[in-house]
Amino acid sequence: MTPLAGHTVLALGDMADSPLARFLGSLGATLAATDADRLAAQIAQASFLIDDLGLPRLAEAGWPRARIEASAPGLVHCSVTTFGSYGPRASWHGGELAAAAMGGVLGLTGTPDRSPVKEALDACTFHAHMTAAAGLLAADHARSVNGEGQHVDISVQEVTFSRLVNSLLIWQFERRKLARIGNALNYGGATVRCIWRLADGWCFHTLMTGRFGAPANRALSDWIDETGIDNPLRDVDWMRYNRSTLDPARRREWEAALEQFFAGRTKGEIAREGRRRGINATVVATPLDVLGDAHLQARDFWRVESRGAEGAADGPEARLPARFLSVHEGTPTDARQPAAPGARPGPLAGIRVLDFSWALVGSITTKILGDLGADIVKVESRTRPCLSRIDVQVSASAPGNFDDKPWFAHLNTSKRSLALDLKRPEARALLDPLIAWADVVVENFSPGTMSKLGLSFETLARQKPGLIMASGSVYGQTGPLASEWGVDGTGAALSGRTYLTGWADRDPVIPGAVPYGDVIVPYVMAAGLCAALAHRRETGVGAHLDASMYEICVQQMYDAIRASQCAAPPERNGNDDPRVFHQGVYPVAGVDRWIAITLRREPDWARLRALAQLPEAGGDAQRRSIIGAWTSRHTGSSLMASLQEAGIVAGVVQDIEDLVEGDPQIAARGTLIPIVHPLLGTFGHMRTPMSFSRSATAPYRAPGIGEHSLEIAGTICGVDAAQAATLAAAGVFT
Numbered sequence: 001m002t003p004l005a006g007h008t009v010l011a012l013g014d015m016a017d018s019p020l021a022r023f024l025g026s027l028g029a030t031l032a033a034t035d036a037d038r039l040a041a042q043i044a045q046a047s048f049l050i051d052d053l054g055l056p057r058l059a060e061a062g063w064p065r066a067r068i069e070a071s072a073p074g075l076v077h078c079s080v081t082t083f084g085s086y087g088p089r090a091s092w093h094g095g096e097l098a099a100a101a102m103g104g105v106l107g108l109t110g111t112p113d114r115s116p117v118k119e120a121l122d123a124c125t126f127h128a129h130m131t132a133a134a135g136l137l138a139a140d141h142a143r144s145v146n147g148e149g150q151h152v153d154i155s156v157q158e159v160t161f162s163r164l165v166n167s168l169l170i171w172q173f174e175r176r177k178l179a180r181i182g183n184a185l186n187y188g189g190a191t192v193r194c195i196w197r198l199a200d201g202w203c204f205h206t207l208m209t210g211r212f213g214a215p216a217n218r219a220l221s222d223w224i225d226e227t228g229i230d231n232p233l234r235d236v237d238w239m240r241y242n243r244s245t246l247d248p249a250r251r252r253e254w255e256a257a258l259e260q261f262f263a264g265r266t267k268g269e270i271a272r273e274g275r276r277r278g279i280n281a282t283v284v285a286t287p288l289d290v291l292g293d294a295h296l297q298a299r300d301f302w303r304v305e306s307r308g309a310e311g312a313a314d315g316p317e318a319r320l321p322a323r324f325l326s327v328h329e330g331t332p333t334d335a336r337q338p339a340a341p342g343a344r345p346g347p348l349a350g351i352r353v354l355d356f357s358w359a360l361v362g363s364i365t366t367k368i369l370g371d372l373g374a375d376i377v378k379v380e381s382r383t384r385p386c387l388s389r390i391d392v393q394v395s396a397s398a399p400g401n402f403d404d405k406p407w408f409a410h411l412n413t414s415k416r417s418l419a420l421d422l423k424r425p426e427a428r429a430l431l432d433p434l435i436a437w438a439d440v441v442v443e444n445f446s447p448g449t450m451s452k453l454g455l456s457f458e459t460l461a462r463q464k465p466g467l468i469m470a471s472g473s474v475y476g477q478t479g480p481l482a483s484e485w486g487v488d489g490t491g492a493a494l495s496g497r498t499y500l501t502g503w504a505d506r507d508p509v510i511p512g513a514v515p516y517g518d519v520i521v522p523y524v525m526a527a528g529l530c531a532a533l534a535h536r537r538e539t540g541v542g543a544h545l546d547a548s549m550y551e552i553c554v555q556q557m558y559d560a561i562r563a564s565q566c567a568a569p570p571e572r573n574g575n576d577d578p579r580v581f582h583q584g585v586y587p588v589a590g591v592d593r594w595i596a597i598t599l600r601r602e603p604d605w606a607r608l609r610a611l612a613q614l615p616e617a618g619g620d621a622q623r624r625s626i627i628g629a630w631t632s633r634h635t636g637s638s639l640m641a642s643l644q645e646a647g648i649v650a651g652v653v654q655d656i657e658d659l660v661e662g663d664p665q666i667a668a669r670g671t672l673i674p675i676v677h678p679l680l681g682t683f684g685h686m687r688t689p690m691s692f693s694r695s696a697t698a699p700y701r702a703p704g705i706g707e708h709s710l711e712i713a714g715t716i717c718g719v720d721a722a723q724a725a726t727l728a729a730a731g732v733f734t
Contacts, residue, residue, distance in 0.1 A: 010046045011034065012053060026324050029047075029048070052079070056091050072149065073148065080132045095580075101596035105124065111509065116653055120560070123516065133524070134368060135152040162688075197262065203262060203274075205280055205282070208487070210239060213241070217233070220281075245392060299548075321558055325548070354440070378416065380419060416708035420732060420733065422455075447482045448482075468529060472522070476546050490517075494553070498510070502572045504572050504574065580599065581601050587631060589633070593636050597631075
């Protein structure tokens with residue numbers, strides 16, 4: 001199913017080969033590269049215009065926004081730039097390394113004894129392009145209502161900052177800062193090691209909290225026992241284990257045993273025996289491993305492309321990632337209606353979403369839709385609360401209180417909550433009217449769970465012809481690994497992201513030390529849902545979207561997958577980038593203070609030498625030494641300003657305090673929205689990081705669990721007070 005078939009996308013600048021262009025093309029859109037000279041002849045026939053120039057540079061090229069609107073009033077236009085098209089730094093020089101530095105992710109990646117190190121390839125830019133896809137297609141929905149095009153503006157820096165929810169809430173509530181710790185993840189109250197050396201490589205493993213991790217944690221403890229290693233995990237009550245509250249000394253004891261255990265295992269043992277036992281461990285794969293993966297092959301993930309024309313390698317063909325998500329045609333409906341305006345502001349106003357989300361992927365997907373105006377009914381249960389409702393990360397929260405977690409509050413704005421025990425047959429009195437009400441269903445349970453609840457797509461589509469459903473999971477809904485365990489780090493490990501993040505002479509490190517797959521998948525799902533809504537408007541046909549975190553992470557590794565088949569397989573290379581003349585992260589005055597500098601071409605090096613009165617270098621290593629000695633004598637902010645004024649890409653490595661308290665670009669873009677919470681007070685919430693020239697948005701606070709149960713039962717489901725009382729007595733509202 002190709003929901004964007006018949007739509008033409010004009011790509012300005014370097015956008016023709018971008019992840020955004022590939023995404024739109026994968027959904028059936030026709031791509032056409034263009035430039036300022038040809039745009040006048042093409043713009044009136046296009047549905048979309050995408051650029052990586054931004055409005056200031058477009059105006060300089062003769063295409064101010066007013067001219068674009070006059071030439072094509074219905075055009076949806078999206079710009080993706082490092083700092084965005086407006087704000088005091090909109091015209092600054094940028095790139096991937098500068099965005100990672102200024103967005104706060106770079107400072108959390110790597111080990112404390114070296115400079116921060118970037119994630120594999122263009123991780124921040126890829127995230128921004130998936131955000132752009134969601135914004136572009138949300139604006140397309142708004143166009144179907146009012147006939148008007150608009151501009152969607154995306155800042156890579158702002159999108160990067162949006163990943164730092166853990167850092168943000170810890171700063172907001174406790175004035176603490178997270179730091180880079182290499183092979184571990186920070187969970188507010190705990191630092192949990194996740195990368196382990198094997199006998200012949202590495203694996204990703206983490207002990208998950210409570211009932212969600214108990215079976216796997218027990219299985220690992222049993223395996224350790226069988227090896228004869230002294231096992232401090234043996235008698236742990238895993239149902240009561242909480243990663244955020246475990247005593248650090250006890251964690252160190254556990255991790256010493258785990259280190260010894262994993263050092264004696266091979267990649268093959270982890271992939272086969274570990275999977276058979278159900279432990280939460282995944283091999284850290286290379287790009288070549290990815291190409292040989294049987295699961296991707298079974299899901300028909302690859303497309304074949306001729307590579308002979310490039311002359312890059314012997315042999316006629318290369319395999320490349322084919323899709324970002326699978327879109328399967330659903331049932332048609334005869335009750336086709338044009339999109340109608342809704343009561344809330346936003347480009348998706350009028351769209352009704354039934355939300356079965358859990359943890360991050362589903363919750364962020366419906367946060368995006370809700371923040372953009374959709375009406376979200378979140379179905380949840382006190383018997384199986386969302387992880388973000390129980391993980392105690394700051395002292396403002398208490399165990400057992402489902403409503404006082406800042407993590408949940410950040411990730412679940414713009415929703416109403418219905419507490420419902422889905423396993424009780426009486427729940428159908430509410431579920432059936434909600435299914436009839438919904439345009440869209442979103443879920444991210446383990447594959448097969450919705451079927452067990454009688455809520456599979458096939459069942460729902462028979463009940464509601466034309467329904468659109470999005471399912472998010474680590475491996476996808478089909479294939480040999482579909483039912484296997486996985487979390488954010490699993491996608492990074494399997495895709496090659498982890499393997500390629502770090503220094504050549506050291507073990508890989510956690511790429512970003514903050515969620516990545518968990519925050520990328522939601523934008524792909526939201527964009528796919530908007531495309532499916534457009535297709536349904538035109539055809540009346542519903543759809544089922546199957547989004548796999550693993551596959552989307554492999555899409556981010558597109559260039560490494562290609563390079564692995566054309567030359568020597570790529571390896572970890574620190575902060576180097578083969579596409580630029582030179583770049584690095586250098587010390588500046590202060591404790592753990594750094595600046596990222598990119599010299600795109602050799603003339604940039606000459607310009608830097610003239611500015612700083614530096615000697616010529618005998619090679620890249622000497623150049624690195626010369627630059628580092630010079631930067632260390634300056635403060636980061638003044639040096640950044642001088643370099644930017646000289647036309648050199650530079651950005652200080654910012655921490656959470658810098659971003660929240662002192663970044664004028666973040667402030668100008670309204671990245672943090674103050675929202676009043678009944679238990680936590682007023683604090684800045686991460687907005688969905690996209691700006692619309694016409695569609696205003698108005699996010700509201702996250703709900704308490706079951707806060708709107710009776711309201712939803714009455715206004716949507718037609719349940720009167722007496723019926724509601726009967727259902728409550730039966731334990732339905734639980």
